[in-house]
């Protein structure tokens with residue numbers, strides 16, 4: 001006799017799911033342990049970054065699935081709509097729906113009970129799974145979502161797991177906490193070049209790589225300087241550049257360069273911890289720090305006052321970091337063969353270059369990257 005957890009896992013395997021990401025809910029803790037043991041799995045710091053990571057995985061040809069609590073949908077909506085939905089990428093979301101069955105935490109009611117309405121309002125398909133009997137509906141829906149490039153949420157009632165004989169085997173081992181104490185402050189050359197000029201210097205290093213570029217002016221400038229089909233131009237979903245690049249790098253051997261911005265990294269810094277933990281060897285994060293939200297009128301960000309993004313990256317566990325402000329520093333940083341995720345903190349002057357809008361649409365952008373992987 002299979003447990004409901006085993007039944008679900010076997011459906012996922014049959015449907016070819018090969019990339020998973022999760023953030024825990026107590027109600028599915030045993031399922032999550034089994035998922036992380038049996039599939040390629042990324043533990044998340046925030047559900048939104050999982051949307052970006054899974055979008056990257058889907059671009060590289062994977063069949064991604066996320067496992068989250070209903071409250072996590074609240075952290076995902078913008079990325080689901082302006083990234084996964086907009087670029088027509090597949091994503092299965094297994095949602096532990098709280099607030100509907102013997103709920104003891106009152107704060108779970110608003111999101112948990114409102115979930116079907118929220119998903120309907122967002123145009124996201126969903127299926128209510130009240131008991132293991134309802135698993136029968138899953139294979140057809142999973143097949144369809146991966147073929148049609150759709151998002152589908154399966155709302156899992158806590159009732160499903162009631163009486164299951166599957167037990168958690170998690171041990172509460174305490175590992176020593178690593179403290180990274182920054183060395184004395186380094187003298188840095190002040191910024192000398194704008195974002196456009198820095199990307200221009202990088203052009204020879206981008207050839208043949210997968211390049212994920214941040215939304216707004218960075219993408220337009222990259223298009224003007226070095227268009228290639230393996231460039232993924234973000235047109236929305238602020239904060240998702242590094243997650244997308246991470247998802248791609250975890251799904252392929254190709255070299256991946258992310259052109260991110262300070263404002264965007266400040267929006268979703270936790271992904272740096274996820275990147276440090278997953279530690280792909282083929283990921284370079286080029287954080288172009290112009291101390292401003294360049295695409296919306298160059299309002300100041302906090303990197304101009306109190307935040308050092310390189311230290312943020314180090315604090316989150318990325319050891320291979322460097323600052324670069326000059327041409328030599330930037331080229332040397334790109335050429336460095338040090339292993340692990342590379343974080344280049346590129347100091348830039350504010351300002352955008354007047355370049356035209358990107359003339360290709362989102363589906364052509366997506367297809368360019370997908371075809372690059374299918375070759």
Ligand SMILES: Cc1ncc(C[n+]2csc(CCOP(=O)(O)OP(=O)(O)O)c2C)c(N)n1
Nearest residue numbers: 216218238261262263264292293294295296
């Ligand atoms: C969730 C969300 N909030 C705000 C915006 C508006 N917005 C678009 S680009 C951008 C600035 C990004 O700044 P940064 O990451 O520093 O990159 P830069 O443009 O300076 O290169 C903002 C605030 C948005 N698109 N999405």
